[in-house]
Amino acid sequence: MAYITWKETFEIGFQLIDDQHKSFINLLNELHDAQSKGTGQHLIKEALTKFIDYTHYHFKTEEDLFKLYNYPLAAEHLEEHSYFIDKVRSFQINVQKNDLLLSLKTIDFLKDWTINHILGTDQQFSDFIRSRELGDN
Ligand SMILES: [Fe+2]
Numbered sequence: 001m002a003y004i005t006w007k008e009t010f011e012i013g014f015q016l017i018d019d020q021h022k023s024f025i026n027l028l029n030e031l032h033d034a035q036s037k038g039t040g041q042h043l044i045k046e047a048l049t050k051f052i053d054y055t056h057y058h059f060k061t062e063e064d065l066f067k068l069y070n071y072p073l074a075a076e077h078l079e080e081h082s083y084f085i086d087k088v089r090s091f092q093i094n095v096q097k098n099d100l101l102l103s104l105k106t107i108d109f110l111k112d113w114t115i116n117h118i119l120g121t122d123q124q125f126s127d128f129i130r131s132r133e134l135g136d137n
Pocket residue numbers: 062077081117121122
């Protein structure tokens with residue numbers, strides 16, 4: 001069974017972001033697989049790099065949308081993204097420099113942050129767009 005199973009409640013109602021969140025969670029599952037199977041450090045490094053690259057790509061998509069929609073809560077949302085990027089980068093540095101494996105606790109942190117962020121902060125953005133669109137009609 002997958003580490004994180006996609007649930008309908010994760011959908012924020014914005015197709016592009018929902019699709020990216022599914023990929024994001026798939027990559028987190030791959031990272032967890034690499035860690036839990038003890039497949040060796042180079043696979044963990046690879047999975048972590050893939051995850052970080054996608055994180056940048058995905059956050060950029062959201063941040064471009066904030067500009068497009070003139071989102072009033074963009075600054076707070078960006079802060080959450082920066083916090084996460086800093087954390088993930090520090091995990092990556094640790095893995096590369098000290099030849100450490102990622103702990104399950106670290107991956108659990110990534111999972112918890114991701115789910116909380118989707119259900120809270122990302123949902124808030126989707127609600128904003130929806131209310132704006134309703135208001136425009
Ligand atoms: Fe976000």
